[in-house]
Amino acid sequence: MTKTIRATCAHDCPDMCSLLVEVDGDRILKIQGDPEEPFTDGFACAKVNRDHEVVHSPMRVKTPLRRTGPKGSGRFEPITWDAALDEIETRWKAIIKQHGPEALLGYCYSSHQGQINRHLPNGFFHALGTSRLIAGTVCDSCVDVAWDLTLGGVGCADPDTIDESELIVIWGCDVKSVNVHLWQKIERRQRAGVKVVMIDPHRNRTAQGADWHLPINVGTDAALAIGIVHVLVRDGKTDEAYLAKHTLGWEQWKREVIAKFPPARVAEITGLPVADIERLAAMYGATKKSFLRIGWGMTRVLRGGQAMRAVAVLPAVTGAYGVRGGGAMSVTAGSMGFNFAPVRKPSGPAQARQVNHSRLGEALLTLKDPPIQALFIASNNPAVTNPDIQAVRKGLSREDLFTVVHDPVMTDTARYADIVLPATTYLETSDFFRGYGTYYMQFSPVAVAPQGEAWSNVRLAQELARRMGLTDEVFRLPPEKIFPKFFEGATGVVARIDPKRLLDHRAIKVAPEGVGQAFGTPSGKLEIYSEALARQGLPPMPVGEPDPRELEDAKRWPLRLLTTPGYFQAHTAYVGSEFLRKREGEPLCVLHPNDAAKRGLHAGDKVRLFNDRGEAGLVLKVSDEIREGVALVPGQRPEAETVHGGINNLCSDALTDIGAQATYQSTFLDVEKWSGPARVAAAE
Numbered sequence: 001m002t003k004t005i006r007a008t009c010a011h012d013c014p015d016m017c018s019l020l021v022e023v024d025g026d027r028i029l030k031i032q033g034d035p036e037e038p039f040t041d042g043f044a045c046a047k048v049n050r051d052h053e054v055v056h057s058p059m060r061v062k063t064p065l066r067r068t069g070p071k072g073s074g075r076f077e078p079i080t081w082d083a084a085l086d087e088i089e090t091r092w093k094a095i096i097k098q099h100g101p102e103a104l105l106g107y108c109y110s111s112h113q114g115q116i117n118r119h120l121p122n123g124f125f126h127a128l129g130t131s132r133l134i135a136g137t138v139c140d141s142c143v144d145v146a147w148d149l150t151l152g153g154v155g156c157a158d159p160d161t162i163d164e165s166e167l168i169v170i171w172g173c174d175v176k177s178v179n180v181h182l183w184q185k186i187e188r189r190q191r192a193g194v195k196v197v198m199i200d201p202h203r204n205r206t207a208q209g210a211d212w213h214l215p216i217n218v219g220t221d222a223a224l225a226i227g228i229v230h231v232l233v234r235d236g237k238t239d240e241a242y243l244a245k246h247t248l249g250w251e252q253w254k255r256e257v258i259a260k261f262p263p264a265r266v267a268e269i270t271g272l273p274v275a276d277i278e279r280l281a282a283m284y285g286a287t288k289k290s291f292l293r294i295g296w297g298m299t300r301v302l303r304g305g306q307a308m309r310a311v312a313v314l315p316a317v318t319g320a321y322g323v324r325g326g327g328a329m330s331v332t333a334g335s336m337g338f339n340f341a342p343v344r345k346p347s348g349p350a351q352a353r354q355v356n357h358s359r360l361g362e363a364l365l366t367l368k369d370p371p372i373q374a375l376f377i378a379s380n381n382p383a384v385t386n387p388d389i390q391a392v393r394k395g396l397s398r399e400d401l402f403t404v405v406h407d408p409v410m411t412d413t414a415r416y417a418d419i420v421l422p423a424t425t426y427l428e429t430s431d432f433f434r435g436y437g438t439y440y441m442q443f444s445p446v447a448v449a450p451q452g453e454a455w456s457n458v459r460l461a462q463e464l465a466r467r468m469g470l471t472d473e474v475f476r477l478p479p480e481k482i483f484p485k486f487f488e489g490a491t492g493v494v495a496r497i498d499p500k501r502l503l504d505h506r507a508i509k510v511a512p513e514g515v516g517q518a519f520g521t522p523s524g525k526l527e528i529y530s531e532a533l534a535r536q537g538l539p540p541m542p543v544g545e546p547d548p549r550e551l552e553d554a555k556r557w558p559l560r561l562l563t564t565p566g567y568f569q570a571h572t573a574y575v576g577s578e579f580l581r582k583r584e585g586e587p588l589c590v591l592h593p594n595d596a597a598k599r600g601l602h603a604g605d606k607v608r609l610f611n612d613r614g615e616a617g618l619v620l621k622v623s624d625e626i627r628e629g630v631a632l633v634p635g636q637r638p639e640a641e642t643v644h645g646g647i648n649n650l651c652s653d654a655l656t657d658i659g660a661q662a663t664y665q666s667t668f669l670d671v672e673k674w675s676g677p678a679r680v681a682a683a684e
């Protein structure tokens with residue numbers, strides 16, 4: 001007997017789709033978008049249409065495993081859950097006794113976006129008083145901190161209001177790949193005659209669908225934003241009344257920064273013609289109903305904070321914040337006042353040592369007093385996706401490190417584990433969701449029973465808590481009983497919602513209030529000038545000069561890395577689907593025809609990407625979808641799929657100016673023909 005279950009997509013994606021999952025016993029037959037939910041609008045993306053293959057993948061880890069070969073070899077033997085948990089408990093207790101709890105590190109991230117499965121494992125480590133992960137620095141911490149410093153901890157424009165926009169500017173986001181339900185809305189506006197402008201170094205799917213694409217140089221967005229403001233000031237197109245009332249530092253910014261960026265200088269930095277900069281400014285200045293979708297890719301550079309802040313100021317310059325159809329969209333979640341503390345910080349010491357997510361390698365190799373002796377990794381594949389994976393792998397190879405990895409499949413990271421534990425996928429769990437690119441929330445029930453011996457993140461965190469003697473209530477309750485706590489002590493619109501309404505598994509909109517002029521900064525205004533940044537010795541107002549370290553590297557290396565999300569892949573989370581692996585194709589490096597010709601390289605060649613830090617072997621695609629001087633590498637792929645290694649061998653663990661985030665794109669390199677042996681298939 002088949003039945004259809006209303007579930008929520010848990011992938012790390014802004015859309016938070018509502019799904020209809022057709023199930024026969026413990027098998028999923030089909031997944032589709034729920035036609036009754038307005039944002040999802042009846043379709044799931046190309047990836048999630050295949051999620052049944054991930055759930056039922058032959059690559060699933062079926063039982064707990066214990067290492068039998070050297071670290072990294074991937075040799076394991078099956079053991080029982082009891083044996084695995086006994087060993088973990090014994091080792092952890094001994095390490096805590098000898099070195100204290102800070103010798104443990106929980107390293108759990110975002111591939112289950114349910115608020116309980118995502119955060120309870122970290123809540124467990126918080127309660128235990130271990131070293132604490134500053135999570136998200138591999139992804140968007142620069143975006144969050146720079147936004148908060150500029151607008152305060154408030155959400156962004158509601159994507160549903162795009163229906164009223166008169167101009168849509170997509171600034172560095174491959175919306176068709178990473179936010180496809182927003183693209184659907186954008187297309188609808190486009191059909192109504194609204195122009196869509198795309199500012200992106202890559203002529204990707206989204207750029208091809210836009211009316212106008214500006215192929216900006218990587219890492220030069222602050223200069224472009226400042227250049228637009230320069231033209232608006234020059235032409236008297238600024239909303240001075242709005243700026244005087246709602247912003248801080250405008251006059252000083254105009255004098256000290258804006259004046260120094262005339263279009264000719266901006267053209268030189270960004271690689272865009274003066275006429276295009278003028279035209280873009282004129283378009284942007286012509287309407288307050290200008291919807292700006294700010295992507296995050298552009299912040300993954302040394303001065304990512306300047307880029308984010310400069311672009312986020314633009315709507316204030318024309319008075320577009322707070323206007324329906326105008327403003328900027330980045331992360332919606334800021335204005336949802338849920339009380340997540342019961343799961344994220346159930347108990348535990350006020351302070352503990354902190355470890356930056358992007359610097360796992362360094363933490364494993366250099367921390368002392370105490371060194372990290374035990375590592376628990378879940379929902380994360382740092383041996384592929386972190387910057388400086390050579391350091392990560394060296395750290396994971398430490399013989400004296402006790403590593404546990406919890407994952408539905410055998411990953412490059414899990415190969416280094418002492419114990420591997422089989423995890424469920426999201427469709428085998430229940431959880432509470434709230435979007436980060438929408439203003440919807442939903443409670444999702446279990447669609448199918450756990451496959452094989454898999455345990456959910458919640459079940460594992462609760463059992464570990466019991467064994468380690470933690471007594472917080474959250475370690476005993478099922479998700480259904482935990483999520484109502486998020487509404488106790490909530491603020492704003494969330495506080496007025498009865499959580500019981502979510503038990504029918506429908507999405508509910510948490511319509512934002514006062515997004516616009518109600519800025520959450522210390523001054524209550526949009527802070528072009530930030531006192532907090534001045535105190536840290538950083539430029540208090542957004543500046544447009546490139547980072548001197550990048551200029552130095554650019555003199556030594558002819559190419560700059562551009563790294564983008566895969567279309568049929570979400571980082572490495574889809575290794576379990578053969579169909580999607582094939583659709584994505586071989587892991588590629590894309591070079592402009594002139595760059596390929598200069599090196600005597602041809603499409604399909606195996607190529608070696610290299611710099612001072614390391615190398616990666618990929619397959620060459622030759623295309624003018626990027627400019628000369630750029631090496632584009634889409635996605636991050638496991639070693640078994642590449643010619644050799646991975647792109648993050650070449651990326652350093654240097655951090656952004658604001659928010660201590662990874663800077664993959666401040667990587668400079670060269671490319672040559674692959675000469676070494678292609679990597680033999682990964683060890684069994």
Ligand SMILES: Nc1nc2c(c(=O)[nH]1)N[C@H]1C(S)=C(S)[C@@H](COP(=O)(O)OP(=O)(O)OC[C@H]3O[C@@H](n4cnc5c(=O)[nH]c(N)nc54)[C@H](O)[C@@H]3O)O[C@H]1N2
Nearest residue numbers: 172173174178199202218219295296297298565569570571
């Ligand atoms: N299909 C798919 N969807 C995903 C993911 C995935 O891997 N695959 N990942 C998920 C996750 S974890 C996240 S964080 C989000 C990713 O969300 P984002 O990081 O916001 O993704 P994009 O906005 O597409 O960022 C990459 C885009 O930025 C452009 N870009 C790079 N550098 C620059 C620059 O210097 N200036 C400008 N103007 N543009 C630049 C790239 O060319 C690309 O089009 O997507 C989520 N959704």
Ligand SMILES: Nc1nc2c(c(=O)[nH]1)N[C@H]1C(S)=C(S)[C@@H](COP(=O)(O)OP(=O)(O)OC[C@H]3O[C@@H](n4cnc5c(=O)[nH]c(N)nc54)[C@H](O)[C@@H]3O)O[C@H]1N2
Nearest residue numbers: 111112139378379380381385406407423563571572573664
């Ligand atoms: N060069 C370069 N590197 C990047 C980026 C880039 O643009 N360029 N992007 C960065 C970004 S934005 C991000 S967010 C990171 C993402 O990096 P990761 O967080 O490492 O993302 P995934 O590769 O998706 O790994 C998630 C793992 O979680 C597992 N998993 C899935 N569901 C569950 C579950 O319910 N429980 C458990 N325990 N495990 C589960 C999956 O099988 C997978 O192995 O990568 C970053 N790395």
Ligand code: SF4
Nearest residue numbers: 009013016017045048
């Ligand atoms: S678009 Fe995003 S939220 Fe929607 S089904 Fe795909 S991955 Fe999930």
Ligand SMILES: [Mo]
Nearest residue numbers: 012138139140
């Ligand atoms: Mo991310």
